[in-house]
Amino acid sequence: MLKFIISVFLAMDVFGFHQIPSEQSQQSQTETQTQQQKQSGETTENVKKVVAKQQDETGDTDPDLQLAVISDTHISTTKQSVVKKFETALQDLNTVAPEYDVLAVGGDMTDHGLPSEYDLFNSVLKANMNQNANTFMVIGNHEWMEKKVNRNSKVTDSQLIERFKSKMNVPGIYYDQSIQGYHFITIAGEKSESTMLATYKNEANADSAYISDEQYNWLEKTLANDADSTKPIFVFLHQPITGTVYGSEWGAGLEDQKILALLKKYPQVILFSGHSHYPLNDSSNIVQDGITMVNTSSVAYTYTKGTGKNTVQSQGYVVNVYDDRVEFKAREFSTGTWIKTVTIPISKTNQLN
Template sequence: MKKFIVSIILIIAVLGFPVYQLTNASTTPFFHLVNGSEATETVSVVEESDTQTEQIDNKPALQLAIMSDTHIDTHDPVVNQKFVTALQDLKKVAPDYDAISINGDMTNFGLAEEYQLFKSILKENKNPSADEFMVIGNHEWMEKRIIPETSVSDEQLKGRFIEEMNVSGLYYDKWINGYHFITIAGEKSEATMVGMYGDSERDSAYVTEEQIKWLEKTLPINAVDHKPIFVFFHQPITNTVYGSEWGARLQDQRILAILKKYPQVILFSGHSHYPLDHPKSIYTDGITMVNTSSVAYTYTPESGENYTLSQGYVVNVYRDKVEFKAREFSTGSWIKTVTIPITNPTQ
């Protein structure tokens, strides 16, 4: 565990509209680019906690269990057990969480039997009353990688995700406890992406014009300045949060510009598997962006794959703040806590 450290909070003033203040785990301030220039920031000194005990506070209005990249594989019992362990750990530290989200790559190759195993593990180990919010990742499109001779189409893979996850589409929105949840989704398989763009874009997210227009229409629905909007996208926006060199690319800067019209957006991304102890795992540039790491294994370019670690979040939403509690499931310990105070301009 890290010891208590002095960190820097950022009070981001984007276009004169300071909706959120970020208390982040960093010994150096972040400097973000807004419209090509460095944003003006007010720097204060605060303390971040790596406490092993639960914070004593009023019951949150919303409590979320957020994970990513479980990579369920019928031939990999070790990785599958890590999903079981993570869910059981969550039941100990947050037994009454309101919703659980898996931010893509639930399966390793998007096979029907992998979905079935994923659903079985989830049903047996999650809070039974918790709502679910499932997001498609690039691995849900990878059947051809494991079965080169398959004739499965992109439409069939899309339909499989929709049916198995019991959702209305690849991209959809949902209201949970009065909070708006929105998912953005890549819409083409790995094989199709390679055929269209070459190998360099195999993991990128193809987002259609139809989806972008849908996002523009969906974001403002019942939007309130001081109330978070939770947005999920498996791949991060390139050159933002920690791990975003493995970004969605293609249309992602256009998507970011749309999201920035709503500073109350909190965007969760997975895909990179980068661990949660890095200060830039929670990053602010007009909106708040959160790296969700991975349950199956973590990764950094320096250390490679680490199959010991398994990480995710408990997110507590209060009237005046959003609290991100990063969790190491393998040891049942907290990595860090990051708090975003919510400023209500009507108060």
């Protein structure tokens, strides 16, 4: 009987809650959804206590590495609501994962890449994050958008790159870092929205990620550097690879399939992407096709083509890395509840549990 009850709880944990079907009925349905999430969250916590007890007996309780992964905070000095949601997300992460080792932010930290937006982002981050954690910052397409709000701006792409490097304290827009023996790599689009429009003459490519041959060659060498097939390599690109995870119709485009083919040479790669804002309840948020690809949704708001913008939801992940598996725990920050948990074995990256 106990096994049957646990299996029921696990099924509830996997399927999570349903997204809001329309903006018009969003408020009333959000209240219902919140109650459902609270119930689901309590069930998930109960199941996790059972699992934790079982792990205590085997000595496998603490992850080797714990990541907090978020994206698309869209901090703006004129939008206090998104600032508050960023604060709430960081505070919630401190509650459920107080000793996380790495905070990774997958792009669109700011709404338009303005210096004042970076400063506000950093102020909120410093006041609310785990002070002992490493940070890993990824540039998004919105960091390139100063000219969208100031058409008279003379800022160049090179200046926007230098601004990102300076404000985020990183060596470049694509770079790698070793954190507690794990390899972190970020790749990035290299041109602003205005440059992309001028180059490709259409809106469709405005948000695409232009990746130069120089960056591709760097990635090829960097992936090979001390690669260990028994340990995941964490790769970040703000835009998803087209035709992969939930929301990837808003993909990186251009040379993204070439990038995917390169990444597939390393099955231990876990690729995180944001950009689409698509919520984390869908089963295709984590897709495995040669590598593991993960949609990270958004802290500021969620979105789908069918439902439009949902300004209530605010989402991200706690990722636990063990010797033999990686556990992705999707979190709804607005209600402080778990959405679902997905586990992949490290040695068998072609199978989801």
